[in-house]
Amino acid sequence: MNTISRRRFLKISGLGLGAASLAGLSPRRLGATAAASAGTVRAVPTYCDICFWKCNAIAHVRDGRLWKITGNPEDPLSRGRLCPRGTGGIGTVTDPDRLQSPLIRRKARGGEEWVEVTWDEAFDYIAGKLQKIKVEHGPEAVALFSHGIGGAFLKHTFKAYGTPNIAAPSFAQCRGPRDAGFLLTFGEDIGSPERTDIRNARCIVLIGSHLGENMHNTQVQEFAEALGKGATVIVADPRFSVAASKAKYYLPVKPGSDIALLLAWMNVIVTEELYDQAFVEQHGFGFENFKAEIVERTPEWAYLETGIPPEKIRESAREMARHRPATLVHPGRHATWYGDDTQRSRAIALLNALLGSWGRKGGFYYPSSMDVPGYPYQPYPKSGRGKVDNPGKKYPFAHETISTGIREATxxxxxxxxxxxxxxxxxxxHALPNEAETLKAIQALDLLVVVDVIPSEIAGWADVVLPEATYLERYDELNVEYFRDPFVALRQPVVEPPGDQKPNWWIARELAFKLGLGEYYPWQDIEEYLDYRLAGAGLSLGTLKEKGLVKGTPAPAFFDEGVEALWPTPSGKVEFYSLQLERAGFDPVPRHQRQKEGPPGSFRLLYGRAPVHSFSRTQTNPILRDAMPENDVWLNASVGARLGLRSGDYVRLRNQDDVLSSPIKVRVTEAIRPDCVYMVHGFGHTAKGLRSAFGVGASDAQLITRYETDPLMGGTGMNVNFVSIEREN
Amino acid sequence: MARFGMAIDTTKCVGCMDCIVACKTENDVPDGYCRDWIAKRVEGRMPDLRMTITSERCNHCDNPPCVTCCPTGASHVHVYGKIVLVDHGKCIGCKACVASCPYGARFMHPDGYADKCTFCIHRVDKGQLPACVEVCPTRCMTFGDLDDPQSEVSRLVAGRKHFVLKPDAGTGPRIFYLE
Structure with missing residues (x-):
């Protein structure tokens, strides 16, 4: 077979199917034995929505039915390979538990008893309530919680309605402290996708971050690429994760002692003068003050806090220094652990600063995006009252809206x-800690509307539930990606929704008209809107429909490519010592504080991600459920022996506030410290409509009744709950 | 003639199960079944631990017991690439092959025949890679002709330390795990 002619064939046919050719093999006609896939196949490019990474994909429709989804070979994010969740994306369409039509609550909130209504009836009900709230309490009395790019049009409608209270748990329940810590140090945050140049790193340091189980596609691909090129990996984690199994240094830190470890690493690098002195001299602010503190934080001191032997701390620190500046101390993503998370993230930022990895290959790059102008809407009404989430700037370094702050105000x-x-x-x-507080807030509401694909737990508490078309059935906002290789991408419908589900742009637009805000939607349909925006960038909807994405010209991404080292901090430099923190009454250099211990005989509850599930939204996806139908709880082997438990036994977990989990399978393993247990987030569903996932596995969120609020930015540290273990008979 | 096999780099594999999901959609594997799977083995004591992750499937053995034991000839070695296949029409559902496979690679399809990995012969025939190989985000799998010493898979097996599953079973498995 001729490789080139095949490639050309695929190009001519419009869409490369990602075929890598097997040069030198002579294909033969197959007999009747091979289950060759027959039928007419249509390939439609679009971008994924199973998580927020937004990989570009190609959906294959065979004889009118969705068959499979593959990565778009032109995509800089997926590089033609989706993660398992994206690959299993058709299961969101075929999920038998999907919401089918709009619902209005019939009985008490949370009773999950509904009347099916028309969209018109649903909108009339919602608009009536929203107008009443506006008259009685002002437009700011409505909050929008929205996750992912799909919420773009609803955000527009609610800004037009007049509320500034728009939030996502992705800030105060996830990456907020990380971004705040980096902003305080470099004046720039990490963003999404993370600006980490993993593929060129010679040494990768992961603190609790479990790449490979946490399946952010580009990150995992580059991690494997770096491993293949011989990069050294250092992992600090109470659990022997998949990433830890690739590590030269695996450091099983005591949960909550990460700052001590980071300070000791910096101690070694500073006292042995292994840091990037040119970088520090040229760009650093307050290094001498920082040094005066850091010399106290010896590996011997840290040993008592972390349980990591001093020599291991020294050796791993020297390993980092050996490979600098191509040493990446990964900032992580889900960073809300103990309430000291902004300071931990700042310590990570400072360690990177010592290694000179910012703006350098193998460290952190400068992303860029294409210029795709927004739609010229009329200005939104101004709110006189400001946001409700952070009164008096109680959390001075919160740079986005705090979801739990809105809950508190409610x-x-x-x-x-x-x-x-x-x-x-x-x-x-599942996303906010302390379910009881969320339910208390809900009881104070005059209106709760939930837009979702499946009847999630929060939908169960709603007054009105609006069924959304899945990402494979709708247009969406353009993805103008801010990345190493910028591009603009289109999400477009591949198949029709099976019932009365509607795309969010339609929901947002119809609602706006019902609210008398039609002038904010001068466009008639989404294709007109998308084409208008694309025309502003010299592109067209036709091109995007055919190709899925158009790439821009990458801008310089590193200092040695011409990026100017400018630091938008108060000092205009990289802040080793932070005067703005000092003035606000916080530690100007991060300090370690011991975490509170749990009751005797209890274990700290830790949670994380699995590669085949996203949050609590994929457990009923039949394909992904098959790959991982339930979660299990990891117990150290010595604990299992003491409690007489073996792998496969079922237990319930009882937390410090007497909340009891649903039954969960035990994994007795050496791969976790004896002072903690671990489970994957997102299971243990309690919504009746999620029939295939109801009561399967246990919910970490249910057990997270306590949280430590980060005083800097209002994040909710959630690794502060303790459980005891009860055998399930 | 070709003799297809795979080399899987366990130093890169993260056990994400993308291979399983891609196989399920590519081959319409019914809910509740899979043709490939992930095994994770953890050895040692904290903190000196070692984890071996293997993406497993039919080994398309050189000496396949599932073919020898088949009473109807449904299980056979296909002339193309020496891939071990099942002729659904000839299969009487006796499950002898399921019992004979030391790797547990076969299952009874709800439609009544023995089913398993085909190395995506329908794709390979068109010059494409098996779905699991093509999807893998870590690019840890290499597929090709073991009889061609110049093929990438042959070079990897010749040049890298590796193991196979259950070598003592004498089946001659053709999936090689690189260490």
Whole structure:
């Protein structure tokens, strides 16, 4: 077979199917034995929505039915290979538990008893309530919780309605402290996709971050690429993760002692003068003050806090220094652990600064994006009252809206009442800590509307549930990606929704008209909107429909490519010592504080991700459920022996506040410290409509009744709960 | 003639199960079944631990017991690439092959025949890679002709330390795990 002619064939046919050719093999006609896939196949490019990474994909429709989804070979994010969740994306369409039509609550909130209504009836009901709230309490009394790009049009509608209270748990329940810590140090945050140049790293340091189980596609691909090129890996984690199994240094830190470890690493690098002195001299602010503190944090001191032997700390620190500046101390993503998370993230940022990895290959790059102008809407009404989530700037370094702050205001009515929640694509019951507080807030509402694909737990508490078309059935906002290789990508419908589900742009637009805000939607349909925006960038909807994405010209990404080293911090430099933190009453150099221990005989509850599930939204996807139908709880082997438990036994976990989990299978393993247990987030569903996932596995969120609030930015540290183990008979 | 096999680099594999999911959609494997799977073995004591992750499937053995034991000839070695296949029409569902496979690679399809990995022969025939190989985000799998010493898979097996599953079973498995 001729490789080139095959490639050409694929190009001519419009869409490369990612075929790598097997040069030198002579194909033969197959007999009847091989299950060759027959039928007419249509390939439609679009971008994925199983997580927020937004990989570009090609959906294959065979004889009118969705068959499979593969990566778009032109995509800089997926490089033609989706992650298992994206590959299993058709299961979101075929999920038998999907919402089918709009629903209005029939009985008490949370009773999950509904009347099916028309869209018109649903909108009339919602608009009536929203107008009443506006008259009685002002437009700010409505909050929108929205996760992912799908919420773009609802955000527009609610800004037009007049509320500034738009939030996502992705800030205060996830990456917020990380971004705040880097902003305080470099003046720039990490963003999404993370600006980490993993593929060129010679040494990768992961602190709790479990790449490979945490399946952010580009990150995992580059991690494997770096491993293949011989990069050294250092992992600090109470659990022997998949990433830890690739490590030269695996350091099983005591949970909550990461800052001590980071300070000791910096101690070694500073006292042995292994740091990038040119970088520090040229760009650093307050290094001498920083050094005066850091010399106290010896590996011997850290040993007592972390349980990591001093020599291991020294050796791993020297390993980092040996490979600098191509040593990447990964900032992680889900960073809300103990309430000291911004300071931990700042310590990570400072360690990177010592190694000179910012703006250098194998460290952190400068992303860029294409210039695709927004639609020229008329200005939104101005709110006189400001946001409700952070009164008096209680959390001075919160640079986005705090979801739990809105919840608090809803309960207290301070600084002003919140009477309506509109929730898009985020299951707040699993995403926010302390379910009881969420339910208390819900009881204070005059209106709770949930837009979702499946009948999630939060939908179960809603007054109105609006069924959304899946990402394979709808247009969406353009993805103008801010990345190493910029591009603009289109999501477009591949198949029709099976019932009365509607795309979010339609929902947002119809609602706006019902609210008398039609002038904010001068475009008639989404194709007109998308084409208008694309024309502003010299592109067309036709091109995007055919190709899925158009790439821009990458801008310089590193200092040696011409990026100017500018630091948008108060000092204009990289802040080793932070005067703005000092003035606000916080530690100007991160300090370690011991975490509170749990009751005797209890274990700290840790949680994380599995490669085949996203949050709590994929457990009923039949394909992904097959790959991982339930979660299990990891117990150290010595604990298992003491409790007489073996792998496969079922237990319930009881937390410090007497909350009891649903039954969960035990994994007795050496691969976790004896002072903690671990489970994958997103299982243990309690919504009746999620029939195939109801009561399967246990929910970490249910057990997270306590949280430590980060005083800098309001993040909720959630690794502060303790459980005891009860055998299930 | 070709003799297809695979080399899987366990130093890169993260056990994400993308191979399983891609196989399920590519081959319409029914809910509740899979043709490939991930095994993770953890050895040692904390903190001196070692984990071996293997993406496993039919080994398309050189000496396949599932073919020898088949009473109808449904299980056979296909002339193309010496891939071990099942002729659904000839299979009487006796499950002898399921019992004979030391790797547990076969299952009874709800439609009544023995089913398993085909190395995606329908794709390979068109010059494409098996779905699991093509999807793998870590690019840890290499597929090709073991009889061609110049093929990438042959060079990897010749040049890298590796193991096979259950070598003592005498089946001559053709999936090689690189260490």
């Amino acid at each position: 309960i207290s009515g301070q600084p002003y009442p919140v009477k309506g929640w509109f929730v898009y694509a985020t299951n707040l019951i």
